[in-house]
């Protein structure tokens with residue numbers, strides 16, 4: 001009883017924290033070679049720390065958006081920038097081609113503050129009460145996504161879009177919903193997804209086999225341009241992928257699965273700028 005009381009007292013005296021725990025020293029440059037101990041990375045010896053440990057230029061370059069989503073997230077977390085270790089914050093760069101979507105995802109350990117630098121982004125999240133909040137955000141404006149909620153960004157402008165996202169965690173973590181649900185290793189059993197989404201097996205198989213999850217077209221360099229559209233056509237997912245691969249392009253397919261076949265609803269061809 002006394003033990004329970006002591007535990008309750010201890011728990012209630014721990015300050016309520018929204019972010020990573022406070023650091024216990026000025027800095028602690030992560031030694032990425034060492035295994036994380038209880039929380040975060042052990043520190044590099046102070047004697048070998050230089051100014052370069054506090055500098056990171058990894059967000060200065062545009063990410064290659066030649067993938068199925070048209071979006072590229074460059075991470076500036078503790079793994080990329082060890083100087084952030086124990087400091088409780090990090091930042092990503094998000095490049096989006098016109099029409100691109102950074103698909104619905106969750107950061108389990110962090111709130112996200114989106115700052116748009118260029119273009120026009122639709123940013124939205126859904127609350128635990130199932131309410132959708134969204135806003136079209138333009139240059140210099142902010143949108144905040146509370147920790148752990150499902151959110152996305154879509155480029156709704158005519159040109160490219162660029163945003164920087166700030167996090168109150170050195171390693172926010174990402175749960176990408178399409179990939180998590182339909183592209184995990186090993187896969188979630190089909191019957192779980194069939195029941196969960198109340199759809200036929202063909203739909204689940206279709207999503208699992210299509211390019212949205214299985215991005216094997218590969219990213220290609222440069223700026224992407226929409227070359228034109230086509231409607232109609234069909235074939236197995238493998239046939240479609242082989243065909244696309246033969247064209248040597250970064251392609252985006254929207255497909256509908258019907259009786260084991262994937263019917264192409266819309267197919268957009270992208271080629272890399274030289």
Ligand SMILES: *[C@@H]1O[C@H](CO)[C@@H](O)[C@H](O)[C@H]1NC(C)=O
Pocket residue numbers: 062063064065066067071072073219
């Ligand atoms: C993002 O851009 C980088 C740098 O161009 C590239 O190496 C990477 O493959 C791209 N990622 C995706 C998912 O396209």
